[in-house]
Amino acid sequence: MTRDELRAQTLEALGGIAPEADLAGLRGDIALRDQLDLDSMDFLNFLVAVHQRTGVEIPEADYGKLATFDQLVAYLARKTGAA
Amino acid sequence: MPDFLMPSLGADMDRGTILHWYKQPGDRIERGEIVVLVDTDKAEIEVESFGAGWLDEVLVREGETVPVGAAIARIRSGEAAGEEAAPGTVPPPPPVAPIAPAAPIAKPAKPPPTPARVAPSGAPRIHASPLARRRAADLGVDLATVTGSGPEGAITREDVERAATQPTAAPTAPAPAPPRAAARGDKQASMRSAIAAAMERAHREIPQYYLATRVDLSRALAWLAEQNASRPIAERVLPVALFLKAVAKAALEVPEVNGFWRAGAFVPGEGVHVGVIVSLRQGGILAPALHEVSRKSVTELFAEFRDLVARARAGKLRSSEVSGGTITVTSLGDQGVETVYGVIMPPQVALVGFGRVSEQPFAEHGLLGVKPVVEITLTADHRASDGHRGGRFLSAVARLLQTPESL
Numbered sequence: 001m002t003r004d005e006l007r008a009q010t011l012e013a014l015g016g017i018a019p020e021a022d023l024a025g026l027r028g029d030i031a032l033r034d035q036l037d038l039d040s041m042d043f044l045n046f047l048v049a050v051h052q053r054t055g056v057e058i059p060e061a062d063y064g065k066l067a068t069f070d071q072l073v074a075y076l077a078r079k080t081g082a083a
Numbered sequence: 084m085p086d087f088l089m090p091s092l093g094a095d096m097d098r099g100t101i102l103h104w105y106k107q108p109g110d111r112i113e114r115g116e117i118v119v120l121v122d123t124d125k126a127e128i129e130v131e132s133f134g135a136g137w138l139d140e141v142l143v144r145e146g147e148t149v150p151v152g153a154a155i156a157r158i159r160s161g162e163a164a165g166e167e168a169a170p171g172t173v174p175p176p177p178p179v180a181p182i183a184p185a186a187p188i189a190k191p192a193k194p195p196p197t198p199a200r201v202a203p204s205g206a207p208r209i210h211a212s213p214l215a216r217r218r219a220a221d222l223g224v225d226l227a228t229v230t231g232s233g234p235e236g237a238i239t240r241e242d243v244e245r246a247a248t249q250p251t252a253a254p255t256a257p258a259p260a261p262p263r264a265a266a267r268g269d270k271q272a273s274m275r276s277a278i279a280a281a282m283e284r285a286h287r288e289i290p291q292y293y294l295a296t297r298v299d300l301s302r303a304l305a306w307l308a309e310q311n312a313s314r315p316i317a318e319r320v321l322p323v324a325l326f327l328k329a330v331a332k333a334a335l336e337v338p339e340v341n342g343f344w345r346a347g348a349f350v351p352g353e354g355v356h357v358g359v360i361v362s363l364r365q366g367g368i369l370a371p372a373l374h375e376v377s378r379k380s381v382t383e384l385f386a387e388f389r390d391l392v393a394r395a396r397a398g399k400l401r402s403s404e405v406s407g408g409t410i411t412v413t414s415l416g417d418q419g420v421e422t423v424y425g426v427i428m429p430p431q432v433a434l435v436g437f438g439r440v441s442e443q444p445f446a447e448h449g450l451l452g453v454k455p456v457v458e459i460t461l462t463a464d465h466r467a468s469d470g471h472r473g474g475r476f477l478s479a480v481a482r483l484l485q486t487p488e489s490l
Contacts, residue, residue, distance in 0.1 A: 020364060037364070039417035040321050041392050048317045060311045060319060 006076045013049035017042050028070035086154035092405040096123045100148040106138045124273040130402040136160035274367040285426050290465040294473050298481045299445050300455045306487040324385035328490040330435050331355040331376035333479035334410055339468035340433035340476050341409045349467040358408025361395040369395045372408035422458045432464035
């Protein structure tokens with residue numbers, strides 16, 4: 001999966017969690033939970049969806065490093081070798 | 084003959100609109116089967132059967148609105164598929180909905196109809212369908228003044244409605260109901276109204292007291308992290324599951340916080356069914372209940388909670404889930420809130436609030452350290468419990484969270 005495909009898959013997963021959000025205006029450098037008003041359950045469901053779409057295992061210990069969209073995509077790219 | 088009644092699907096519901104009948108007259112209904120889709124002021128709820136039988140007659144058509152407790156269908160067998168209403172009486176609050184208010188929160192413009200009334204002994208018998216009788220009660224029409232057009236002169240629903248439009252036929256007709264806020268496009272406003280009614284009732288009727296305690300979550304979070312490390316992501320558990328379980332077990336120790344205040348007395352809950360406040364992305368809240376929380380494992384509990392939240396937000400709750408809470412839990416930690424001073428959901432007698440988990444200086448055994456700490460609050464009904472017992476409850480929650488492996 002390329003980096004662009006990872007971005008697209010992550011965006012789609014996000015759309016499933018926050019269907020009302022304007023993802024076109026999403027900032028990659030601001031915490032997702034703050035931008036989209038995600039709670040813990042939303043964030044867990046989002047990461048589950050990302051895992052299902054990309055196959056990337058995301059240990060709980062890494063959650064803290066994945067606050068923004070850019071951080072998450074970079075993380076996925078590293079894990080899949082798409083970087 | 085047993086009737087299937089419009090259930091109370093939460094303390095803030097006083098009426099419901101039939102959206103869709105999943106069953107038709109003549110259909111078999113099994114216990115637990117979804118029978119009808121009801122629109123409350125807050126959500127669309129699938130109402131399940133609480134017994135087995137055959138649907139004999141639909142009394143309220145799709146699109147119609149009736150008060151809680153009104154008969155909406157007739158069940159043929161002796162075993163009720165809904166609630167059994169004694170003929171000629173206003174039905175009691177459904178047992179499946181113990182948080183149903185004893186009286187409607189927002190008083191309807193007209194009293195609840197008496198479903199399927201039977202003519203008293205000695206009175207001339209009027210040949211009318213149950214639906215026609217109920218509509219007559221709804222509209223304030225005296226059946227004795229109505230001419231039937233049905234088989235053998237039976238009075239039909241249409242006859243009643245026609246009579247209701249005649250000035251002389253309904254001299255005692257009540258004032259028209261206020262515009263229903265629950266118009267489909269006005270769901271937000273109606274949800275706000277429903278919440279307002281429940282909260283007004285809470286503040287008007289309940290002498291609430293508030294207690295708070297800070298709890299060190301080091302052990303609980305370490306145990307949870309260890310559990311989650313070996314689980315696939317879809318099976319990981321969030322701390323809220325520990326909170327829910329600790330609340331339920333503490334409620335067994337201090338039963339005065341688990342139940343209802345009804346008719347001037349405390350009624351203990353049968354089992355611990357924890358209502359959870361779920362905020363909706365479009366605004367508003369729901370309080371569906373997780374049942375028998377004290378008997379479930381943390382893993383089971385979280386799986387149910389996750390499913391419940393997802394369906395609450397998707398508008399796919401079932402009647403057994405939107406009612407029956409014996410105590411409520413709310414958590415605002417995700418919003419950065421340190422301390423929650425909540426409002427009880429009447430007729431319950433307690434609400435437990437969880438703030439955010441944050442690292443704080445915390446002294447224990449003479450040693451000061453930085454620990455993950457949460458502030459837990461109890462809002463309780465002083466009619467049902469005193470501060471001493473409320474304090475015991477909070478202490479129990481705090482103690483139980485120190486041994487997460489035994490939750």
